[in-house]
Amino acid sequence: MQFDSFASFLDMGGYGFYVWLSFGASAALILLLIFSTLLSHKNARANIARQVKREQRLQQAQAQAEAEAEAEAQASVSESTSQ
């Protein structure tokens, strides 16, 4: 241990401001890098997932519309044959 008290540790032999500025700025930049990396990974996954869901909903809606159209056509066919 190079320091005999917490105050002398903070003071860093008079260079406290410069030492803690260096360590603080570096820590801030590295934490920012880590968080932005994790956030952009999460966002990328969420964006693709949203796109997949949207396409699935579109497909579903399309299939439903086709089924309805077919049912309607069949109904009109059976109507015309019964008349």
Add this chain to the structure above:
Amino acid sequence: MWKWLHPYANPEVSYHFAGKLKPWLGWASALLLTVGLIWALLFAPADYQQGESFRIFYIHVPSAILSMSIYLAMAIAALSSLVWQVRLADASAAALAPIGAVFTAIALLTGAAWGKPMWGTWWVWDARLTSELILLFLYLGVIALHNAFDDKQMAGKAAGILALVGVINLPIIKYSVEWWNTLHQGATVSKLGAPAMASEMYWPFVLCFLGFGLLVGAVACVRFQTEIITRNKMRPWVRNLVTSEVN
């Protein structure tokens, strides 16, 4: 070697490989940085000339070395992407650029905060400092080009050419302290030969350097994964992956 390397050119295999690698790199880096930084701040001796301000060394030098090694790695990736059209090389170059920019910024900031008490000035336009500042601008240019095109392949080409042209800056940074008169001191630590410093300063430096290096690896793994899924978002494996909860 190609037989061994070939599966890693597959985005899905690489994605899962990076995913397996990242917790090991992350935890090893956390461990080394905790020990290294506590050692550097509390137990390493003060320099006989610079006093306690010398503790900035344990961040400044590792990040300066890393800023250049990351650039070299990025340029090699850019070269393999441009020459051999390795798609994943593009993704790794794009993943590395922001990490390199952060470590360059840290090297510049800690250098300024060290220069003020030691040289009496935050900044001088001398060879070492100016060339390192140019490295930061090169990184920012590469990042900007990667984001400037919707077509990732075209973006990768443009950014790759800039990255390759910028390689000329690396020997300039490295030898600037020998080629020009500069305030910056020469190399304290070199890979070959005995370090020009006491072992009670050398070992905490080694731990910090390895810790920061592994941190770069861990962050690079995550960014690489992000790049892979955004470049392959139409692939079924990516679609299954993002809709499941598994990472």
